[in-house]
Amino acid sequence: MKMILKNKFLALSIIALIIISIIDIKMTYTAIDNTWNQLFTMLLIVPPIFILIGLFDVWIPRETIIKLMGEKSGVKGMALAFLLGAFSAGPTIAAFPLAMVMLKKGAKYSNVLFFLMVWSSLKLPIVFFQITTIGLKLSTIINLTMLVVFILGALISEKLLSKDELQEIETKALNYHKGN
């Protein structure tokens, strides 16, 4: 029972899969096929990301991150977060562990949040691809608006979280490598 509660999302998906297979077995095949594909993609992406995180953790001292992206970094920290996010590749989920290490090293929460948001939708390779497909005008509107929203959103989100909640996230980040 404890195991089910701990993996409630897995349990829910399995139940959903069973219900689907009662209705239509073909859908189950498609679902399993998709799961396999996703798993394979993740296996290709995850190891390099973890190596990167390991190097990040060892090579870059805490003081540097605090100076560059900490509480008093201001515009510089935001710009750095933007650059880090924009020159990345990979799905959003790969950004979470990286963001965690940043927090662990003492980066400001709003900067980390901004980095996550930029990663999720303003990656440079994707922006170029966007321009070639949906056109310059539409992609300019989308990207400029999202950039402004993300800057404001990151700052406001940090204000909306109380001191305790920020502290809690930080403690989580500090204990991250100890496996919770």
Added chain:
Amino acid sequence: MSFGLIVGSITFMPPFVAYPLGVELLENGAAYPQVAGFLVTLMSVGIVYFAAESKFFSKKAAILRNVVSFIGALIVIVIVMVMF
């Protein structure tokens, strides 16, 4: 319009599939604001990632990030509506 937003929020696709899909939708007569909203939420709002995100940070932080992205999508829709 809300349909595009909701579908975009829930689903996740690699961007190299998503944008050609957007173009196809436009060519088949979908309007610009809807497609823009769909693409933006597809990229930045990830309900699929919610479990992972709330585990890494906290539930409230995950909700806030997704809400900010969603509001961004709404603003994009309004601007696209005015411009096109």
